[in-house]
Amino acid sequence: MTITEAIVLGLVQGLTEFIPISSTAHLLIVPSILGWGDPGAAVSAVIQFGTLLAAIIYFFRDIVRLIGGFFRGLITRRPLADVDSREAWLVIIARSRSSSSACFSRSTSSRRFGDCGS
Numbered sequence: 001m002t003i004t005e006a007i008v009l010g011l012v013q014g015l016t017e018f019i020p021i022s023s024t025a026h027l028l029i030v031p032s033i034l035g036w037g038d039p040g041a042a043v044s045a046v047i048q049f050g051t052l053l054a055a056i057i058y059f060f061r062d063i064v065r066l067i068g069g070f071f072r073g074l075i076t077r078r079p080l081a082d083v084d085s086r087e088a089w090l091v092i093i094a095r096s097r098s099s100s101s102a103c104f105s106r107s108t109s110s111r112r113f114g115d116c117g118s
Contacts, residue, residue: 001043005036013047014054024048066091 012030016023027044031037056063069084070092080086 001036001039005031005039006043008034009039009043009047010050013051017051023051 008030009027012026013023016026024044027039027047031039065084066088069082069086070079070088073079073081073085073089078085079089
């Protein structure tokens with residue numbers, strides 16, 4: 001993989017990650033359109049890790065604030081007393097609901113369509 005290919009794939013990942021379309025698919029489609037071939041799973045994993053790292057760096061203050069609010073709510077035994085604690089609990093509730101929905105839909109689709117093998 002050349003530097004140009006890496007830069008283009010990084011830009012594609014950055015531009016498509018936070019919109020509701022598959023950035024992973026773009027990591028396969030763009031090289032195919034440009035005649036570069038499949039960049040491989042390792043390249044895709046490194047690019048996706050870079051996106052995760054960038055999101056953590058960008059939201060670091062918010063993450064620390066929510067973690068502090070979560071533990072503050074536990075220690076005071078009033079988990080919904082302040083805004084940060086309430087927001088942390090709402091994130092946990094939303095995440096658990098979306099995780100359970102994903103698990104349910106995956107098991108349902110596996111029963112209906114077979115395991116996709118990924």
